Amino acid sequence: MSISAPRGLASSGQKPITEILHPLSAAEEPLSPGPDVTVSGGRDKEVGLTNGTPVETPSPASASVLFNRLQLDDDLDSDGRDPYADTETHDLFVTVDDPKKHVSTMETYITYRVSTKTTRIEFDLPDYSVRRRYQDFDWLRTKLEDSQPTHLIPPLPEKFVMKGVVDRFSEEFVETRMKALDKFLKRVADHPVLSFNPHLNAFLSAKDLNKRQGLALLSKVGESVKNVAGGYKLRVRPPEFCAMGEYLDTFNQKLGTIDRIAQRILKEQSEYLTELREYGTVYASWAGSEEELQRPLEGVAGCVTTCCGALEDMSENMGQDFLPVLREYILYIESMKNVLRKRDQSQAEYEGRLEAAVLRKQEDRTPIPAEVEKCQDKMECFNADLKADWERWQSNKRQDFKQLLTGMADKNVTHYEKCQAAWESLITLLQDKQTEDKTSCKSLWEIRQ
């Protein structure tokens, strides 16, 4: 799949990538603006997502290779490091940034810059920079789902927004969406199988994404699984997949609860903020009728205002960074449940066909047809892929949530640190003045000493 895109050429309105570091360079800075996911040069123990497998062949890693990998990684390191971190080469880096509004006669929409740096030979060039809109990401995901049905495809941010309710072009909305798209692409790029998908290649490198003609290069497994017949009913889901299903259900529930709690906290904080602002103004207006107490009261009013600002910052952060990630995982769970169902279908088909074939053999000694064996292969592939992806997903989930929650804790700590600093400086101010006053009059505090 050679794409004759000249070096550095891009679609409308592009800047050359100067700020993105080459992956093999010494610096370890994260490439993307997304706060929750960092892709580093491999030295960071807390790396968010992993990268592709060190396979030589251009075809997607076969199931057997994946099986081998699984056997290596059953127990984790004692200090909880991501199992894939040290064993993988990082050779495909993607970033989504630079949103721009495009206005045409027909419609208005936003495009994002998608930048790629890679050493993979599947790509003609080491660098790419293209502009893509949400539709394009959606296309990519659909293609991935179709061509790799046995794998978990990461979720996209929500497609539809109510026109009247949410401003599709507001900075916040665009920023949140962009981060989610960045995360999506990074997860795909880090997946040992998905990252080699030709559709991804086209998405990252083609100047114009011709979405109408599907690329003809689909794996055999993908092609056949895509046309799984309905109508076969699964009898028994194997225990490991049952466990997955149960886990997903419970986890979904918990995430929903956490989402509600977070929203409630934001609401309570907003109401608290309103009252706190009013509180500050009362001090300021009292200061107006006092002489000696004017500075102290104004000082308190100032502190309260500072605390209001700190709280506002924290609330904004929670809204922009915390909640979207939660929602994303809820979407992920949905898509995972879909994959589980498809797996169930594949098993059902195999079992159905096998049963039919066995019965026929008993009747008229017809040998088991080859399709049945193919079905068995399909099913076993599916199971293997799913298990591998499950482990990877679990690992990523752990990293993501660790990051999310520590981020939340950090924001709270920062908020309190700001407030503490403000009050401490006020005390110095108040106490300095106190040592100046040496009147005979005793305060109540002094009387009680």
Added chain:
Amino acid sequence: MADDGREESLGTDDDSDQTGADAFLTDFCVSWFKCQGQIMCSFVVSTQMVEEGSTLMRRMEICVAEAEKRSGKNAVSMQETFTVYLIETRPMDAVAEGHNPAPDCLWRRYSEFELLRNYLIVTYPYIVVPPLPEKRAEFVWHKLSADNMDPDFVERRRVGLENFLLRVASHPVLCNDKILCYFLTEEHGWKEAVYETGFQAKVLDICEHLLLNSCFMEMKHYSDELQSHTSQLLRARARVADRLYGVFKVHGNYGRVFSEWSAIEKEMGDGLQSAGHHMDAYAASIDDILEEEEHYADQLKEYLFYAEALRAVCRKHELTQFELEMASQDLISKKQQREELATGIVRTFSFKGMTNKLFGQEAPEQREARLKLLEDLIAEGEETVKEKTIERAEHVEKAWVDIQRFKEQKDKDLREALINYAVMQISMCKKGIQVWSNAKECFLKM
């Protein structure tokens, strides 16, 4: 009987012995005269004044004859130009007897007229003292006449000053004033005499009185402000506390959900579980924090109630002030009555005076009796005024001292309270940092 106000033609000599018909007549006249109101009053009064005359007017003919420019050094030894006016006086009886002696005359400048008037205002606070012509030309219709040296202005002023003197001299009370007499007759000794009266001290009294009043007024206003601000603050603080409580308690839900979630996790379980405990601790911590803040609220409340006490002190001042004024007014009015009785001159409209005119004066014995009664009342009144003055002065002195003490105490106490509040806030922040840092440690172990 109606139109020309002929007083003597009606009724009996003594209105206390009236027959029914006469009583009716009295009533009728009284109410009729009441209807006529002011006109009759002033007519009667002025007729009386003209008839019986003021002492001075009777004695002297006064006029302001001329005006002249002078140059001289003023109080700050600067050269200045000013106008002086010639006052001529002649004894009336001499004129009436047909002699035409040369008038006594002296020169006075405008500022001396002012001094005289200020003296009169202070000394006769119950008298509407006639005004002087304007010091500077105001209300000019024509730029040219804005000059104090302008001859037309000077001429008009001369007339105005003459009017002033005539009015003062014809005033039944003011005309008897010695200082006025000196003003008209003693060119040089007058100023010393006026200063010797010590009227300026009374001016200071009045000023101090006004100042004190305004000080207490200010204090009262401040007490209102203090009350309003402390109560506003207490209410706002309560609302803030209520909301903050909500924020903390909702975090407790994290504790529960983390705990439930940890049950389905393998590696993440422990971290989540312990983090959950910290969230529970966070939610619980607000109770102590708000409990401690109540102490701060109590300190504010103390001063909320103190404001009321301060206002009470100011009101007491108002009260002593009021009682003193009432007593003074009463005394003045009694003195006036005495004077009226003694001189037979009615300055204020009274029905007694009217009926006296209509039906004749009362008998001398009755007059004597009334006079004696008045004298007693006046003596009593003077005692009361003295008492009230002392009461007021004492209150002012003590109250003022205590108000100053209160101010200092309030400033100190409230500053302490604010410091304590800041300390509480810092403590809350530290606890918050502690809890969230602990939670972070747990999250990192996930």
